[in-house]
Amino acid sequence: MSRMVTQIISTMETQVSNGPSGTSLPNGPVISTNGATDDSKTNLIVNYLPQNMTQEEFKSLFGSIGEIESCKLVRDKITGIHDASAGQSLGYGFVNYVDPNDADKAINTLNGLKLQTKTIKVSYARPSSASIRDANLYVSGLPKTMTQKDMEQLFSQYGRIITSRILVDQVTAGISRGVGFIRFDKRNEAEEAIKGLNGQKPLGAAEPITVKFANNPSQKTGQALLTQLYQTAARRYTGPLHHQTQRFSLIPPFGKGPDPNNSTKPISPSLLPRFSPITIDSMTSLAGVNLTGPTGAGWCIFVYNLSPEADESVLWQLFGPFGAVTNVKVIRDFTTNKCKGFGFVTMTNYDEAAMAIASLNGYRLGDRVLQVSFKTSKQHKA
DNA sequence: TGGAATT
Structure with a gap:
């Protein structure tokens, strides 16, 4: 691993995985004596994911390590009754790699990664069983x-x-x-x-x-759920949490609140103006309907002056704290596989992308000063 | 007296 990446990752919290302690097996699926597939060395559980991370972002992040056999961001069934993929994220997911070595690599490089307000945890999934639930x-x-x-x-x-x-x-x-x-x-x-x-x-x-x-956190009241949706929407508008000074904690977003007793109570207008311009967009996207279109849509950011050793995890680390990142790509030389000095990052929300650019353009990474801007059609002519 | 850990 390059010096630069090592420096970044050394700041991560050390976490002990729950997984098997034995050495890696040769590549490929392991078949146990009863004929079942043993995925104990390829299947990972990922915890403490940011609330607004989508299945596509999840797959993109972990796909940057190696070939994925399957992956799933776990979502709430109650808020997604009509469409399981539209339920609220429960903040964790599973990634099953084809190669046990990639699972090991994912733990070593992505465990402890800071995304927005969260520090994700990547560890081997225990075999699923009723005895480990509740x-x-x-x-x-x-x-x-x-x-x-x-x-x-x-x-x-x-x-x-x-x-x-x-x-x-x-x-x-x-x-x-x-x-x-x-x-x-x-x-x-x-x-x-x-x-x-x-x-x-x-x-x-x-x-x-x-x-x-403990109570199951998915069994929230309508009020609590709506409050959480509202806070997430407010955060999307005001940017990353560490830049946020205002909370909208108990004001229902639309005319009626979930509590019938309060449904006629007027909403304080002074708290709405900053929020309302993106209300529809945010709430709709939280319901799993992306108005900006399918995977690939969003704001593409051009990142210049990366080191030859740069990899995708560096870009996730740099841009993740500013908001929803759907894709990162390091452009590499075909023969040497080294970074050609630039890459691209796609972010869902304009405000978050703008904040990332404002903060990271001119940012010193090791002995290099990054140039960060929205990607233009005429690539990067100085 | 409250945080998203088993598909």
């Missing part, structure tokens, strides 16, 4: 001094922990709210943890903790 626990009443590590230590006696999290205060950024989540590998492990820890005081704690199965 194994997530909600814990409250934790001492404010308890760290994630402390919590894991407390729960690890009951089984293998897949993820853990302690929620922190948004404002003070870092102070524990005393609530968290623990996901076990198996549901029965979670059950045992409830039996053993619910109502118990951790060592030195003043109050007992509550441990119970």
